[in-house]
Amino acid sequence: MTREPLPIPASAYDMDHAEEAEERRTLAVLVDNEPGVLGRVVGLFSARGYNIESLTVAETDRNKHRSRITIVTTGTAHMLEQIEAQLLRLVPVAAVVDITKSRRGIERELALVKVAGTGEKRVEALRIAEIFRARVIDTTNESFIFEITGASEKVDQFTDLMEPLGLVEVSRTGVLSIRRGKDAG
C-alpha cells in the first residue's frame, strides 16, 4: 500500500468547505426578554464564526415579555441553515423568521445624516434630500441634519450622494423587520 504523505501537521479540522455562494439574509429572532439574552445571541455568532452585518433589538411586547432581534447576516446556504438551528437551540429563543426568504418581509432602516456646506453644495444637498423624502431635523447656516427612512440600499445611496456635498457623519439604526399580513412572527 502506498500512501501520499499528508500535509504536516495533518488534522481533521482541515475539512473541505464546499465553495458555495454567500447570501445575505435578514433574520428576525423572537426571544424572551430576560437578562443576558442579547449576549447569548451575539455570543453564539462570535463563537461559531458567523457574521453580523447589522443588529437591532428592543422589547416589542411587554405583556408577553418578548423582544425582537433583527440580524442581518451573510453565509452559505449550509451556514444559514445552521445559524437558524443554533439560534433555536438557545432556551429563550421562541422563533426565528427568515425575513429575506419569506418574501413577505419588509425591512426598514432609519439614519441621521449630517451634511455641512455652503452655497451651491448646500442647495444641492437639500434638493437630493427632497427626492429621497428625507426630513431636515436640524439646520444651521452651514449644516443640515437629515432624517431618512427606507431600505438599507436607499440609505446607502443617499449617503453616497451626500459624500461630495459635505457629509460629516451618519448614525444608523440597523435593519428593522416585520412581515406583511395580519399574523404575528
Added chain:
Amino acid sequence: MDTQPLTETETKARTMTGAEIVITALREQGVDTMFGYPGGAVLPIYDAIYSEDSIHHVLVRHEQGAGHAAEGYARSTGKPGVALVTSGPGATNMVTPITDAMMDSIPMVVISGQVPTHLIGTDAFQECDTVGITRCCAKHNYLVTDVEDLARTIHEAFLIATSGRPGPVVIDIPKDVQFATGTYIGKEGVYKPTYQPKTEPSPHAIEDTIALMRAARRPVFYTGGGVINSGPEASKLLRELQEATGFPVTSTLMGLGAFPASHPDWLGMVGMHGAYEANNAMHDCDLMICVGARFDDRVTGKVSAFSPGSRKVHIDIDPSSINKIIRVDIPIVADCKAALKALLDGWKKTKAKKPDLSDWKAQIDKWRERDCFAYPENDGSIRPQYAVERLYELTRDRDTYITTEVGQHQMWAAQHYHFEEPNRWMTSGGLGTMGYGLPSAVGVQAAHRDSLVIDIAGEASVQMVMQEISTAVQHKLPIKVFILNNEWMGMVRQWQELLHGQRYSHSYSESLPDFVKLAEAYGAHGIQCSDPDELDARIQEMIDHPGPVVFDCLVTKAENCFPMIPSGAAHNEMILGSISGDEIDEEGRKLV
C-alpha cells in the same frame, strides 16, 4: 439512598429562606446525592444542608472534581448530577466540567454562590461574572436576583438539564438571596413556553426510512451517546430493532454499551481508533442509520471521503446536529427511544423478512479476520492492551462500572474492555478532559455503593485530579484507579512520533511520584505491578481490597495505539500497526 418524599404541606406554597428553598427544591427533584465545596458566598446553603439528612453531600478537594463527579453520577444513573460551589474561583473551577457536560450532553445542575446583589459589579472579593463566563459553555444559566423567582428557577433548570438534548444548567445565587425569605412553589406547573423540544418522529420520515431499510443490502447502524441518554428503554429497542433486521451495529466512543459487545453483529467502535471492520463498514455501506450520534470529526475522518456510497438517515433530538457536518437524506428530529420504537413498529408492520445480508456479512467477516486489535506479546514488560484485557477478564462477571481519563489508555480501554449494558462506561468524549476519570469514578461509586468502580487511567491524566483520592477515602468510596503507567503522555508522544519527526517536545514526565506511597499517604491502598505473570494476582488483590486502591501498572513505554485513521484520511485508509502484516514501513509511518 432513598429520598424522602415531601409531605403535602411541604409542596404547597409556603415561606422559607432562599437557602431552604434550594434544599427543598432539590429534594422535590429527587436529588439524593450532591458534590460540592463550601465557600463564603454559599455558606447559607451549606447551613441548610447541615440539618438535612436526606441529601448526601460529597465533599471534594477541588471544584472541578465536584463537576466530574456529578457527571459520573449522571451518566451511570440517568439522573441529573448536582454540584454546589462558591462564587469566584469556585465557579471558574467548574468551567471545565460544565463544558465537558455540554459537549457530551450530560444532564447536570450546578448551583453557585454569588456575592450579594448590591456588590455585583464592584469587583467584590471572590466575585466573577459567572453567568457571563458560563453562557457559552452551559445549555442555559440563571442569575437569580429575587428570592421569589428562586424555586421556579431551580425547577426550570432541572427541566432544561434533563429534557431535549441534555446538558448542564448553572444557577448563580447571590448570598443575600440565600438569606432572604420567599415563597416556595413546587415543580408542578413549571413551564417554559419557548422551550419545547420535539421528541416524536415524523411518520413520513419513518416510512421513508423503512423503505430504505428494506432495500438496503449493505446497511449499518451507527449509534451514539444519544441512545444512552435516551434511557435503558432505547438500548432495549435498539437490540430489538437489530434482532428484527439483522443489521450490523457500530457505535461511537460515547455510545458503548447500548449494544452488547458479545453480539455477533457488533462491529466494535467506529472512528480514529475504532475497529477496522467498523470503519470499513461505515465507508462501504449503502445505508447508514445514525442513531443519537453527531458525525464528530474523530468519527468521520476526512469529510469529503466519508461513506461516499450510502444513503444516510440521522436520528437526533437536536435539529442543529442534522446536516451540521454530513448531509443526510432523511433527518429524523426525535428522541432516540421514540424513533427506534417507530422504526421497530414500522418494520414489523411491513411483515418484511430479514433481508439477505449474507454477502455483506461475509465481507465484514473478511475485515474481521484482520484482527485489528491484535498486539505483540508481552516481552518482559506488560503491554497496556494486555493489562486492559486481563482487567476485563477478571471483572467482566461482576457488577462493574468503568471510567477513564483521556489519551491512549482511554482508547485501549474502549478497544479491549467490552460492555454489555448501557450506563457502564463513563468517559470524556467531546471535550477530551484529562482528569475526568478519577472524580467521575467518585460520582459513580457514590451512586452505586456496592459496585466495582474502576478508573482506567494514565499516569499523566490522573495527576491532574489526584487529590480526589482523598475524597474517596473520606467518604468510604472504594474506587479502583488502574493506572497504565508508561511515563509518557502517550497520545502526545504517539502524535509526535507519527507527525512531528519523533521530536518528543515536553511529553515525558520526569519525577513521577511513587504512586504506591502516594496512595498510602492519602490512606488508600497502593499496588504496583510490572511483571506480566503477576498481573492477574495483583488485579485480584485490587478487586478484593475493600477500600480505594491506586494500582500502578508499569507498561511498555513506547507502545502506540492502533489501528488509527490518521487525521485527514478516510475510513478505508486505516493504519493497522506493524504486526498485522500491514505494509506501511517505518518510513511510511513517519510521514502520516
